[in-house]
Amino acid sequence: MEISHEKVKLLNGVNSPDDLKKLSVPQLVDLAGEIRRFMLDAVSKTGGHLASNLGVVELTLALHYVFDFKEDKLLWDVGHQCYTHKIITGRKEAFRRLRQADGISGFPDPAESVYDQFAVGHAGTAVATAIGMAIGQLKQGKNDKIVALVGDASIVNGVSFEALNNLGLVKRQLLIVLNDNSMAIDATQGAVAKYFSKIRLSQTYEDLRKTTANILEHMPVIGKSVEEAIERIKKSIRMALPASQMFESLNIPYFGPVDGHDIGSLVQLFRALAQLNHPAILHVYTKKGEGFAPAEQDLSKFHSTGPFAWPVSRAPCPERPAVGDERRIKRSFTDVFGKHLVELAEKDTSIVAITSAMSDGTGLVEFRKRFSDRFYDVGIAESAAVDIAAGLARSGLKPVVCIYSTFLQRSFDQIFQEVALQNLPVVFCIDRAGVVGEDGPTHHGLMDIGFLRMIPNMVLTAPANEVELKLALEFGLGQDRPIVIRYPRDFVPAQKFARAACAKPFKLGKSVVVRRRKDSPIAIVSYGSVLKEALEGARALEKDGIAVDVINARFAAPIDEKIISLLAEGKGIITVEDHQLTCGFGSAVAEMAAAKMADSKKLGALRLLGVPRRFIKHDSRAMQLMQTGVNADKIMEAAREMLSSAK
């Protein structure tokens, strides 16, 4: 059902921030309501990050009302909360195809609009990049205002903190808006979160209003310093004092907390704070999911949702949105992992699990419920998560670290030094490995094989299906060294898929033969879940009269030397992986093959299939695999080419 014209009357007239500036503050309030309806209408069809975006409608409108972000710079931390921003910066129509191949990205993207500064999807980057831009402005004699919008879950990330500690480098205006909704993707973890929430609980709506009034009354005017102003503000607002303590110790002028849904006040505050000639922080309270009851009630579900039924009644939140029905029937690698880890943890009390604000996404919800005293969510702190795991392993426990491939890039150095150099038995379960679909280039897991297979002591494995995921997990927990298990954001194949071959227990560095054909000139060697594509390709080739073997590599480090032996015997090898070709599984095979090139007279051809070295746009995962050439057609093509050039 398309949203009626009447319901987005004001929005229809807003095609750029300039149109916004023509409205009155009361009209902005109405516009916020229209944007919520518009957003719900679009996201219910496309899926997307809903709850956080519903929370920042007023904040975004107030920012665009006061600043001119064609010249001024607005930096979004993480970026998934930029929907209102996109809707009012000329991307209203494209927003209906959010995260679709022919539509716009779910994250800021400078390629889409001059209003976007950085294409980002990882947390904690806005303050640091804003520092750089502010210094750059000053050096070049420009005076555009800079605003970094950061959530309370991102501000505690290590990169954010490093940046806050260096904010003194900036000798000009830079406003940090701390959007405090007490929620990361899961409830925010850690001491700072507790500290914020303690303050929040002590604040009434009346307190927030008083704070706002006091800031506006005491804001520095010419001749008065901000230090004086802050002293005066503090004296008049007893309640606001504690929140400032952390930022004061970092020498950052702090204002707030104030109500993030009160557009009128926000407009006044931004006008006043824009005049400061040095960095400052404004602490704003917002409500994730604001204005949409089902989202307010189930924040985790509506953090990042698939399509769902809308309008919904005001009755309790629907049990499962549309995409959930599919998930109930098909099981994802994530589901299989989560369930099996619980089963293993029941038997082995030394198993503990660690995640970084991703207990739902990594399948740990059940584990958290069942073993709350063996579960650690450290918030958006991937580096510390791995170090804590190293300590747990050093003390004799069996830590399982659950982080998405793309975010594990934040832990590269910790895996190298604190885990692998000590040869500690930490099991890394890497979800969202490979292309991830609609989230696009910031979220693909296309480098984990490469950065991990360089690290000495690391074992790299990837299961092809459900039974292998279980076997890999059991194998991993039995190792006395670090091991990585990677799997995609995808459903597991049907239970019977390659069952016989894959049911064999995992042996370090040993592949399994899934399909063998007599005198076949070619073997397809797949790594991980793309065994499915490999088998599809093999079957199709056979129909064309070309018999090929299919080998499931299981390990990328150490690699089964048998694969190289086949090559040395003259067999053509086609490697297939859901990872970048550069430094990937096939690259490891090519490294080993290089040595054989000198020795062998009848060396077979080697062809590597995988994702090319470029940023892959948002689209469905199936389409991305197709377009990057990780599919049966491409395998067939490679096999045919190989045979024709061998003639």
Place this chain on the structure above:
Amino acid sequence: MEISHEKVKLLNGVNSPDDLKKLSVPQLVDLAGEIRRFMLDAVSKTGGHLASNLGVVELTLALHYVFDFKEDKLLWDVGHQCYTHKIITGRKEAFRRLRQADGISGFPDPAESVYDQFAVGHAGTAVATAIGMAIGQLKQGKNDKIVALVGDASIVNGVSFEALNNLGLVKRQLLIVLNDNSMAIDATQGAVAKYFSKIRLSQTYEDLRKTTANILEHMPVIGKSVEEAIERIKKSIRMALPASQMFESLNIPYFGPVDGHDIGSLVQLFRALAQLNHPAILHVYTKKGEGFAPAEQDLSKFHSTGPFAWPVSRAPCPERPAVGDERRIKRSFTDVFGKHLVELAEKDTSIVAITSAMSDGTGLVEFRKRFSDRFYDVGIAESAAVDIAAGLARSGLKPVVCIYSTFLQRSFDQIFQEVALQNLPVVFCIDRAGVVGEDGPTHHGLMDIGFLRMIPNMVLTAPANEVELKLALEFGLGQDRPIVIRYPRDFVPAQKFARAACAKPFKLGKSVVVRRRKDSPIAIVSYGSVLKEALEGARALEKDGIAVDVINARFAAPIDEKIISLLAEGKGIITVEDHQLTCGFGSAVAEMAAAKMADSKKLGALRLLGVPRRFIKHDSRAMQLMQTGVNADKIMEAAREMLSSAK
């Protein structure tokens, strides 16, 4: 001159912490003096991290006097300040061969001693790993005490902060000793450092004594909570209050500041604090270089020093220690880079430089002096450094990021998302790429080619000599995309070395032929400074009647396809690099060669030479290159093998 027996009388009797415990506190004071003499004697011969170790003699003795670190766990952050710890934990004799092949590591190493928990050399890890160990202890019903010793430069690192924010996970004893000497390798940067130093300046020696007395008087006894105790301590010490603010906002009980050279007080404090059943922080003031005038006067020089003359007179610090004389004659890649960047920055005011507490090590001292307003040292914060650079580039400046290869591992995700995804022109100058010698496995730069060449848009280049380093820098600053220039901790070859071939301007993805021989069956293709080894090998082979070409690849991404053409024409290729074989330059050549294997009937052999995938022990860089097979002998061997199997 060997240190006389008389001067280390007490130390002679200390072969383990048990021996220490037999001494009285006044004897410990004398022992501290003996250890300083012993340390100076050894380090003056071997080189090492001197100043920081002189600062923590009393602190280390007091810790070992109170705790039993055979059972209790002592975690060193960074770890280069563990010399006293090594000397008193059974490694006194081995300490004389510190950082030598046949001696002990300059960092903690569990392989050396049960008293070492983690082999570490990167900052910011101790609090996080201590959290893991504390949880592990609790879960397993153990009650060993855990102490994390962290410097003021490390505590502000992002990983440290993420850990401090998660300290609430620990429901038992965990003592963090904050060793505040106001110095990172350079003077500590950032807001926290300013905050600490402001407090420090306001504290007299008398204040510290009073604080100590107050802590001891009010320490919680059974029935009294730590919160009460802290309240009472605060009431009685006005001066100590501000330092606690930052830690209080993180809900961490804070004690201090106290004098880190007063063994008697430290012993009492540790005894009291060991009784707490939850995490706490003790803030200790120490003096880097304490007890050795030259080090106290030139902290930067004696942070990590080569051998030097000792005993020295009490006269001013010698202009250059022994190793410096050599450096004055031979110039390092670092020197050449630093000087040339200054020359370029004089002409181009948009050039700015960023480093992470390494302005000396990366050759930026002169730049900092000349262009202090275009120089940014962010402290030990590699992640934020790269993001700030991204912001600077986005605003139109030309940032040059100077970080050691090993520490750049901390910036992997930032280079990927905030720089490369935006295709921003940031120039990364990666010093200490390759094996680094005496610092050992935590400090080698053996993974940068791999993790960087995976990232789309990145250009990877490595100069072979002085002229190429200058050309690469000029080329890099002219690019409109991110570029990496890697070079080793080594001297540049003589001026005339390969001068003609290397004087050609850099062209994207183009190699240069350094030596061509008619009908040569083999080409040696080197990447970076190992051109020296490649040419040595080629000359030696020629003496044996084997003519080989030598190609200087210059780029690892994009790779010159000409190299692959040679292979396709049947020429044997030997790649040489000062990087791990896994995912390295040769691996990139092998990836490209794989495609050719299907097409070419007369494909040449390919042999990759580089560092094997294992942790490389401390030794001289020359020996490490020799042992890992990156040298002329190995090249000759590979060429001979290639020719014999081709027959």
